[in-house]
Amino acid sequence: MKTRKNNVFTGTVLSLVMLFTLNLVSYGQTPVSTKKNRKTMTVLNIDAKGVNLDPVQMGNLVRIELEKLDSFEVMDRYDVAYVVEKNKLNIGNCFGKICLVEVGNQIHSDKMFTGSAELYGETIVMTFRLIDVKTATIEKTQVNEYLNIPKELQGMVKLSIHQMFGMKLDETALSYLSKRNSFESATNNPNKERVNLSGPRSGFTVFTGSTAKIITASKNAGGFGASPVMFQFGYQFEAQYLNEGNYQALFEFLPVLTGFDQNIFIPSLTIMNGFRDNKHGWEIAFGPTFSLVPMADGYYDSNGNWHLNNEYPNDGSKRPASISRLDSRGDLAGKASFILAVGRTIKSGKLNIPVNAYVIPSLDGWRFGLSVGFNAKRH
Numbered sequence: 001m002k003t004r005k006n007n008v009f010t011g012t013v014l015s016l017v018m019l020f021t022l023n024l025v026s027y028g029q030t031p032v033s034t035k036k037n038r039k040t041m042t043v044l045n046i047d048a049k050g051v052n053l054d055p056v057q058m059g060n061l062v063r064i065e066l067e068k069l070d071s072f073e074v075m076d077r078y079d080v081a082y083v084v085e086k087n088k089l090n091i092g093n094c095f096g097k098i099c100l101v102e103v104g105n106q107i108h109s110d111k112m113f114t115g116s117a118e119l120y121g122e123t124i125v126m127t128f129r130l131i132d133v134k135t136a137t138i139e140k141t142q143v144n145e146y147l148n149i150p151k152e153l154q155g156m157v158k159l160s161i162h163q164m165f166g167m168k169l170d171e172t173a174l175s176y177l178s179k180r181n182s183f184e185s186a187t188n189n190p191n192k193e194r195v196n197l198s199g200p201r202s203g204f205t206v207f208t209g210s211t212a213k214i215i216t217a218s219k220n221a222g223g224f225g226a227s228p229v230m231f232q233f234g235y236q237f238e239a240q241y242l243n244e245g246n247y248q249a250l251f252e253f254l255p256v257l258t259g260f261d262q263n264i265f266i267p268s269l270t271i272m273n274g275f276r277d278n279k280h281g282w283e284i285a286f287g288p289t290f291s292l293v294p295m296a297d298g299y300y301d302s303n304g305n306w307h308l309n310n311e312y313p314n315d316g317s318k319r320p321a322s323i324s325r326l327d328s329r330g331d332l333a334g335k336a337s338f339i340l341a342v343g344r345t346i347k348s349g350k351l352n353i354p355v356n357a358y359v360i361p362s363l364d365g366w367r368f369g370l371s372v373g374f375n376a377k378r379h
Contacts, residue, residue: 159173291337338361
């Protein structure tokens with residue numbers, strides 16, 4: 001009895017092991033019926049005019065992208081060449097439906113894929129069609145217009161095919177390759193050194209803290225008798241050193257004149273390292289800023305009043321410690337500060353409108369500003 005129970009137990013375990021093994025093997029395999037039921041597709045040549053690939057090369061490029069979809073049994077290019085030669089088929093100008101259906105019947109292909117890539121001025125028009133051989137009808141048609149960027153033909157083919165078969169699209173790549181007014185990147189602007197947002201800048205700046213008090217003070221006390229809010233005008237130069245994906249890195253050079261609306265002349269030069277989001281136009285930049293301002297040596301008396309050194313009475317008493325500060329009676333001297341700026345570029349057709357806000361921190365009072373500029377996209 002015991003032996004019989006052991007045999008039943010052993011048989012049950014072996015059956016479970018075999019069942020588990022079969023399920024495990026079948027889990028990692030694609031059902032044979034799925035592979036067998038896939039439609040066959042054939043790509044001959046793709047008509048090419050004005051682009052840097054010939055019809056045969058375009059056909060090979062399209063074939064590669066179709067094979068990546070893994071949705072059809074795409075005939076290999078060597079098999080295509082063999083069948084064409086064996087059947088003595090003339091496919092040199094076989095781009096239309098009638099010709100392709102005849103060829104498809106001879107080579108027993110379920111689907112025929114055809115199309116063209118033609119250059120019209122600054123636009124590459126890519127047209128693809130999927131033809132059902134049995135019904136002699138065009139199942140799908142996809143037409144896309146792209147910018148004339150010869151090095152990105154494969155990307156254009158991929159986008160068109162994905163869109164044609166309802167696959168997920170890289171919207172950023174589609175924008176760069178098809179929208180003329182899209183923010184520039186290495187895709188639609190291969191020349192990474194090209195300046196694209198250089199142009200005039202104008203706005204205003206606000207002084208705070210002790211600097212604002214000096215500016216509003218009378219000229220007799222070393223002030224400027226002016227408002228701490230001043231107009232600015234300058235010109236921004238850009239030099240890109242990185243232009244990939246969604247981001248762009250650049251150096252920005254900005255000479256500016258401040259205060260001439262109040263008969264004050266403050267020249268400055270700002271050098272910033274900037275990072276720009278090519279997709280949305282946001283930007284952040286930072287770096288040193290150098291300005292020329294009148295500075296004078298003097299001291300504060302016990303009442304907190306400011307005096308120049310030469311105003312101290314010669315009565316033998318000890319003069320307070322001398323310091324150098326902003327003074328309208330002084331001589332021009334260089335002053336360096338740090339600047340942090342953020343902004344966004346607004347697009348209107350070919351017009352770029354950069355809007356930037358910045359801050360210059362200082363122990364004498366922080367300085368804030370806003371500037372607006374414009375330029376037209378260059379080609």
